[in-house]
Amino acid sequence: MRRTATLAATAALAFGATVFTATPASAHGYVSSPPSRQAFCAQGKVSCGAVKYEPQSVEGAKGQRTCHGGVARFAELNDDTKAWPTTAVGTSVDFNWVLTARHATSTWQYYIGDKLIATFNDGGKQPGATVTHKVSLAGYSGKQKVLAVWNIADTAAAFYSCIDLQVGGTGGGTPAPSPTQKPTTPAPTPTKTATPAPLPSPTSVPKPTAVPTTHPTTPAGTWKRGGKYVIGNVVTYRGVKYRCIQSHTAYGDWAPPLVPALWKRLG
Numbered sequence: 001m002r003r004t005a006t007l008a009a010t011a012a013l014a015f016g017a018t019v020f021t022a023t024p025a026s027a028h029g030y031v032s033s034p035p036s037r038q039a040f041c042a043q044g045k046v047s048c049g050a051v052k053y054e055p056q057s058v059e060g061a062k063g064q065r066t067c068h069g070g071v072a073r074f075a076e077l078n079d080d081t082k083a084w085p086t087t088a089v090g091t092s093v094d095f096n097w098v099l100t101a102r103h104a105t106s107t108w109q110y111y112i113g114d115k116l117i118a119t120f121n122d123g124g125k126q127p128g129a130t131v132t133h134k135v136s137l138a139g140y141s142g143k144q145k146v147l148a149v150w151n152i153a154d155t156a157a158a159f160y161s162c163i164d165l166q167v168g169g170t171g172g173g174t175p176a177p178s179p180t181q182k183p184t185t186p187a188p189t190p191t192k193t194a195t196p197a198p199l200p201s202p203t204s205v206p207k208p209t210a211v212p213t214t215h216p217t218t219p220a221g222t223w224k225r226g227g228k229y230v231i232g233n234v235v236t237y238r239g240v241k242y243r244c245i246q247s248h249t250a251y252g253d254w255a256p257p258l259v260p261a262l263w264k265r266l267g
């Protein structure tokens with residue numbers, strides 16, 4: 001009787017060990033950025049079932065094109081009518097995986113629909129705790145669903161993550177309100193300022209046909225730049241007197257000794 005009980009206990013332990021070793025590990029990996037559907041579930045951004053507690057466990061047979069990896073309790077990940085938030089991206093995206101169990105890896109694959117858009121071959125190596133792949137989305141625009149697949153090297157299993165993107169647009173589960181546009185105040189029309197006619201160069205100033213025989217008796221004082229002079233004004237410049245022979249405004253360096261067309265030296 002005792003022998004029979006011993007055999008039964010031994011068999012029970014063996015069965016229990018078999019069941020335990022056959023149960024898959026509960027920690028593996030998923031795409032955390034841009035947030036995958038299971039990442040949004042884990043963050044509480046979307047109301048989800050069991051996957052919110054184990055986003056890293058979406059594991060199924062290799063070769064599938066489903067977001068839930070064929071796991072019935074994660075079927076909601078396959079529901080495209082659910083309000084999955086989208087992430088705005090450009091034409092090149094860094095997909096970041098968080099691995100809670102670093103399984104030896106054969107390949108990483110990225111699909112849009114049935115089209116394989118990128119593959120990364122690890123050749124059976126063990127990855128780090130995080131893995132990043134830069135994937136080109138050139139040729140795609142608008143809302144796109146990317147399926148990311150992590151193929152394990154030494155088993156028939158793979159891990160699946162679906163990521164909803166807005167390529168070349170704005171993301172977010174709820175569309176952001178359009179910014180209120182302030183009325184555009186038209187720029188004031190610039191007042192056109194009459195452009196003064198170019199001043200003649202000193203050498204091209206026409207000489208008067210005749211110099212008046214009478215001149216003002218009051219001298220104009222010491223010559224200064226910017227002064228306005230009329231015919232007959234007498235000025236002093238560096239101790240020498242000059243008489244104006246052409247009305248003008250003294251622009252720039254039109255000092256009397258430099259512009260004989262405007263000034264006549266006296267004495």
